[in-house]
Amino acid sequence: MGSNLxxxxxxxxxxxxxxxxxxxxxxxxxxxxLFMSSSGLKYPKSQAEQLIRAxxxxxxxxxxxxxxxxxxxxxxxxxxxxFKFPFIDNSEASVxxxxxxxxxxxxxxxxxxxxxxxxxxxxxxxxxxxVIWLTGGPGCSSEIALFYENGPFHITSNLSLAWNDFGWDKxxxxxxxxxxxxxxxxxxxxxxxxxxxxxxxSNDLYDFLQAFFKEHPQYANNDFYITGESYAxxxxxxxxxxxxxxxxxxxxxxxxxxxxxxxxxxTNPEIQYKAYTDYALDMKLITQSDYNSTRILVSxxxxxxxxxxxxxGPSCVAAYMVCNNIFNKIVRxxxxxxxxxxxxKCEGNMCYDFSNMEDFLNLKSVRNALGxxxxxxxxxxxxxxxxxxxxxxxxxEVGIPALLEDGxxxxxxxxxxxxxxxxxxxxxxxxxxEWSGQKKFxxxxxxxxxxxxxxxxSQKGHGPxxxxxxxxxxxxxxxxxxxxxxxxxxxxxxxxxxxxxxxxHLAPM
Numbered sequence: 001m002g003s004n005l006x007x008x009x010x011x012x013x014x015x016x017x018x019x020x021x022x023x024x025x026x027x028x029x030x031x032x033x034l035f036m037s038s039s040g041l042k043y044p045k046s047q048a049e050q051l052i053r054a055x056x057x058x059x060x061x062x063x064x065x066x067x068x069x070x071x072x073x074x075x076x077x078x079x080x081x082x083f084k085f086p087f088i089d090n091s092e093a094s095v096x097x098x099x100x101x102x103x104x105x106x107x108x109x110x111x112x113x114x115x116x117x118x119x120x121x122x123x124x125x126x127x128x129x130x131v132i133w134l135t136g137g138p139g140c141s142s143e144i145a146l147f148y149e150n151g152p153f154h155i156t157s158n159l160s161l162a163w164n165d166f167g168w169d170k171x172x173x174x175x176x177x178x179x180x181x182x183x184x185x186x187x188x189x190x191x192x193x194x195x196x197x198x199x200x201x202s203n204d205l206y207d208f209l210q211a212f213f214k215e216h217p218q219y220a221n222n223d224f225y226i227t228g229e230s231y232a233x234x235x236x237x238x239x240x241x242x243x244x245x246x247x248x249x250x251x252x253x254x255x256x257x258x259x260x261x262x263x264x265x266x267t268n269p270e271i272q273y274k275a276y277t278d279y280a281l282d283m284k285l286i287t288q289s290d291y292n293s294t295r296i297l298v299s300x301x302x303x304x305x306x307x308x309x310x311x312x313g314p315s316c317v318a319a320y321m322v323c324n325n326i327f328n329k330i331v332r333x334x335x336x337x338x339x340x341x342x343x344x345k346c347e348g349n350m351c352y353d354f355s356n357m358e359d360f361l362n363l364k365s366v367r368n369a370l371g372x373x374x375x376x377x378x379x380x381x382x383x384x385x386x387x388x389x390x391x392x393x394x395x396x397e398v399g400i401p402a403l404l405e406d407g408x409x410x411x412x413x414x415x416x417x418x419x420x421x422x423x424x425x426x427x428x429x430x431x432x433x434e435w436s437g438q439k440k441f442x443x444x445x446x447x448x449x450x451x452x453x454x455x456x457x458s459q460k461g462h463g464p465x466x467x468x469x470x471x472x473x474x475x476x477x478x479x480x481x482x483x484x485x486x487x488x489x490x491x492x493x494x495x496x497x498x499x500x501x502x503x504x505h506l507a508p509m
Contacts, residue, residue: 044317047324048139048385054340054351055144055380057358063182063383066375067112067189077106078215079371080119085153085161086365100152102370107181108207113193115208116185116372118142118176119216120152120169129223129258129493131172132209134179134239136231136265138391139384141184141377142176145229147357149478150485151176155356159363166482171490173219175212179205179235182384185372194387198238198396205235206242210252220253225493226260230421230475233265234396241399244408259409259464261492264421264475268397268429270305273323274298275425276330283342285334285419297326308393319393330419339419341474354379401435409464411492413457415473415480423469430467437463447498449488456484459498466497 045062052059080103099121107113122128133150135142147154150168153161168174178184180195181204188194195201213220226236226243240260247254266272277294280286286294304319331339338344338351360366361377404410412430414423431442441462449457449468459468468488473480491497 044386044389045382048382052380053349056350056353056355057379059378063381064187064376064378066187078211079104081371083369105208110193111190113181113188116178120174122173123170129172130219131225132175134228134232134235138231138388139183139381141178146176155360159360166486182381196387202238202242205239213253223258224256229263233262233267236260236262237396237399261411263477264414264418266421268395269393271429272425273301276326279422279424280330305393316390316393341417343417404435404464411466413468415470415477418475451484451487461498
């Protein structure tokens with residue numbers, strides 16, 4: 001046993017040396033963070049491009065780079081307009097009465113960056129909580145969620161808009177942000193504004209939030225929730241910790257942070273990457289023989305992630321490359337399964353078709369309505385993905401226990417048919433997280449989550465922590481189960497998750 005472990009460690013050392021030595025250039029920014037030069041590692045960018053093509057997205061540019069004349073800034077640094085989308089059936093309600101806004105925030109600690117956002121006032125009441133949504137990637141626009149998941153409308157096949165009966169604006173005032181810089185309609189004329197760390201990302205979001213509530217003081221005292229999916233499993237804990245820190249230090253306006261919700265997120269890679277093979281075996285994507293042959297990859301991945309946590313920089317790039325061998329091997333063996341929803345097949349490289357979003361947002365009438373002019377829309381940015389590569393394998397769970405101890409709620413939910421951020425990995429890191437309520441959470445029973453009298457998932461919780469496994473859903477729960485996701489959000493914000501009916505027991509796997 002000892003000789004096998006020694007051999008495995010030797011192999012890992014050789015692999016890490018090889019990967020680090022083949023990273024031709026990692027340059028250092030003025031703030032000390034690392035970034036890829038144009039002649040640097042190409043693998044993360046090619047991996048990003050593969051994921052983007054799987055959504056049938058073809059952004060014209062790899063990053064949103066734009067220069068324009070300076071505009072007059074108010075105290076809030078926000079330029080916002082109320083808008084009305086063309087091609088929408090307005091029979092349900094008056095858009096003017098609802099209050100649909102689009103705007104740019106001139107980011108404070110950058111050379112020339114602007115952050116684009118949508119803000120949709122609640123269809124129910126302006127006193128409803130304020131919810132911010134962050135789409136992952138890293139580098140994908142939140143318009144994906146807006147038009148295909150939980151926004152006020154969906155795009156139809158003829159590029160018109162139809163009201164979404166289960167949009168999250170039915171129970172909250174929702175903000176969708178394009179971030180980090182270079183994503184969606186957010187842009188800069190200076191490459192130094194591209195972000196590489198969660199610290200920079202969360203500082204930008206915090207600065208935006210301060211300006212947003214100054215611009216909309218009538219919402220400043222509403223309950224506030226941070227939500228998102230996928231790589232937002234990194235963004236959300238960092239952003240929530242930044243908001244909580246700002247509140248404690250009385251840095252600016254007090255933000256009434258009540259909770260954070262992560263859907264099918266990547267939060268603790270060391271635990272979640274190990275879960276890939278277990279999930280794939282459980283779901284019969286691989287055989288026992290495949291599982292056994294992948295064990296050494298899992299061991300190498302976990303050791304590489306530990307090295308990333310200790311040393312950072314190139315070690316994190318090496319960990320990314322080592323660990324992605326696990327995912328890529330499973331995808332190859334599964335033979336065309338949609339890794340966002342294993343019930344489905346990918347046709348060629350395409351697993352979903354979100355191309356109508358790009359077509360719609362490139363319409364001149366839509367651009368005029370939003371006030372973005374000739375600014376490009378970069379649906380997903382491979383450049384932003386690559387810039388964040390040293391962040392990908394970091395553990396963002398570490399800041400969550402302090403939030404729980406102060407009573408800030410955490411909801412981790414996961415569609416059961418997602419491979420890429422699967423429910424087993426999410427369940428494991430939630431159970432393994434050390435906080436004062438850990439033992440009681442682990443011991444809590446699994447209970448049924450029902451909507452309209454039908455079983456829609458299974459849930460467990462203790463105190464401020466809730467875990468919810470959503471049935472009949474893949475990576476994008478609000479798209480696959482819109483009614484269920486809306487009810488989940490409503491109950492969670494009202495403190496009604498989980499209920500008390502016993503439904504078995506879920507132990508960490």
